[in-house]
Amino acid sequence: MPDTIVQPAPAKVNLALHVTGRRAGGYHLLDTLAVFTELGDVVTVASSDRDSFLIEGRFGDALAADGENLVLRAREMLRGLASARSGPVAIRLRKDLPVASGIGGGSSDAAATLKALRTLWNLDISDAALAEAALHLGADLPMCLAATPLLARGIGEKLTPVDGFPRLDLVLVNPGVSVSTPEIFRALHSRGNPALPALPRHLSGETLTGWLDRARNDLETPARKIAPVISEALDALAENGARISRMSGSGATCFGIHDDAAAAARAAEAIAARHPGWFVAATTTTRELEADAVA
Numbered sequence: 635m636p637d638t639i640v641q642p643a644p645a646k647v648n649l650a651l652h653v654t655g656r657r658a659g660g661y662h663l664l665d666t667l668a669v670f671t672e673l674g675d676v677v678t679v680a681s682s683d684r685d686s687f688l689i690e691g692r693f694g695d696a697l698a699a700d701g702e703n704l705v706l707r708a709r710e711m712l713r714g715l716a717s718a719r720s721g722p723v724a725i726r727l728r729k730d731l732p733v734a735s736g737i738g739g740g741s742s743d744a745a746a747t748l749k750a751l752r753t754l755w756n757l758d759i760s761d762a763a764l765a766e767a768a769l770h771l772g773a774d775l776p777m778c779l780a781a782t783p784l785l786a787r788g789i790g791e792k793l794t795p796v797d798g799f800p801r802l803d804l805v806l807v808n809p810g811v812s813v814s815t816p817e818i819f820r821a822l823h824s825r826g827n828p829a830l831p832a833l834p835r836h837l838s839g840e841t842l843t844g845w846l847d848r849a850r851n852d853l854e855t856p857a858r859k860i861a862p863v864i865s866e867a868l869d870a871l872a873e874n875g876a877r878i879s880r881m882s883g884s885g886a887t888c889f890g891i892h893d894d895a896a897a898a899a900r901a902a903e904a905i906a907a908r909h910p911g912w913f914v915a916a917t918t919t920t921r922e923l924e925a926d927a928v929a
Contacts, residue, residue, distance in 0.1 A: 637681040639754050641925040643746035644674035644781055645731055645917070646738030646774065647804065647889050648882045650849035654787075656825050661773065661789040665829040667796070667849070670781045671804065673917035675729050675739060677705065677746040679754050682724040685709075691729040704744035707771055712751050712759075715767060720755050732808045732913050736883030741774035748779065750925055765791070782921055785830070800839050801919055803898040807871060807905060808887040808913040809863040815884040821856035843891070846878050857885040864888065870909065874901035887913075 648666050655663035675691070687699045687706060697703060705727055713720045725747065731739040748768060752759055761779065768775035773790035783799035786792065831848050834841040858864045864881060867888045871879035875897055876890025892898040895918060902916040 636754070639679050639750040639925050641677045641679070641746040641750040642674055643677050643739075643742040643778075644670040644672070644920065645806065646670055646742060646778060646781075646883070647806070647919075648736075648851060649880070649889075650830055650846060651851045651853060651883065652827050652830055652849070653819075653822060653825055653852040654827055654829055657789065662819055662825065663788060664786065664790060666786050666790075667784075667830060667833075668777055668786060669783045669799070669802065669919040670742075671806075671917040672920050673731070673806065673915055675727060675731050675743050675746070677743060677750055678726040678728075679747065679750040680724045681754065682722045685722045686724045688724075688726045689729055690726065693731065693733055694727070694729045696733040697727075697729060704740045704771060705747045708744040708747040708768070709751060711767060711771060712748055712755075712757070715759060715763075716755055716757050719757060720751070723751065723754065732810075732887065734812050735808050735887040735913075736813075736881065736885045737806065737887045738774050738778050738883070741772050742778040742781075744768070744771055745775055745778035745781070753925060765793075783919070785833075787829075796833065796837070798837055799919070800837055800842060802839070802842075803892045803895045804917050804919065805871060805874075805876065805890045805892060805898050805902045805905065806882075806887055806913070806915050806917060807867045807890070809861075809867045809909070810911055810913065811861045811863055811886050813857055813861050813864075813885045817860060818853050818856045818884050821860065822852065823855070824852075827852055843877055846880075846891075851881050851883075853884050854881040857881060861886055867912070870905045871901070874904050876901065 871890030898916040
């Protein structure tokens with residue numbers, strides 16, 4: 635078996651998100667269409683003589699490498715499933731995505747850790763069993779483990795992969811603010827909204843754009859009231875050629891869908907030049923990203 639695994643932790647983008655109810659325990663019920671991008675963090679795990687955890691990258695200083703970090707919680711959860719088959723590991727997280735920004739960064743990092751350690755430790759744990767166990771770490775974990783275009787319902791655990799999904803050229807913009815997810819949910823006007831409309835039978839960039847015009851992100855309006863700079867980010871995307879611009883998840887990261895990669899790159903360059911303090915990146919959607927094994 636290889637002794638080092640390099641696992642991408644892609645950004646998750648909620649193209650649409652409807653809040654459809656609330657469970658007795660407080661979890662909100664969601665209906666969302668999510669995609670994953672080539673842009674993301676990277677988790678590297680390696681066999682070692684002792685456990686260690688290093689965080690580096692553009693946003694590495696924004697995270698604490700303590701027991702509350704989702705990467706370490708994922709490691710310990712998998713150890714509980716693996717019993718004596720798990721040895722000490724050195725984990726390195728390259729944190730290139732903004733923290734707490736509505737694009738699944740922490741959940742994607744934890745999912746990448748679970749995938750990498752399952753391979754490193756050669757564990758016979760199915761994808762379904764891993765997703766069920768990981769749900770206790772956070773509602774986004776099953777989505778991030780799948781890391782493919784999908785519809786998610788319930789609290790995020792009921793997944794339906796979407797085959798034949800068109801590649802999208804995106805610009806991601808985070809205006810450098812953190813917004814509180816609980817505060818946004820408390821500010822929701824309605825928690826019993828209709829589910830997403832049915833997807834077109836034949837998906838293309840054009841039919842998807844038409845579908846997105848009929849969908850929304852129910853968290854966007856309260857987020858914009860709490861952090862008005864989100865509106866500036868959405869305006870910047872629209873002014874630079876985005877066919878659709880919307881907030882992802884609970885924010886504050888917003889996305890714009892562009893005609894092609896060149897248009898996305900031009901838009902990202904223009905927005906970054908005007909707003910040098912913002913996180914701005916052009917990227918594309920992708921299918922599931924595979925790990926690299928290093929002997």
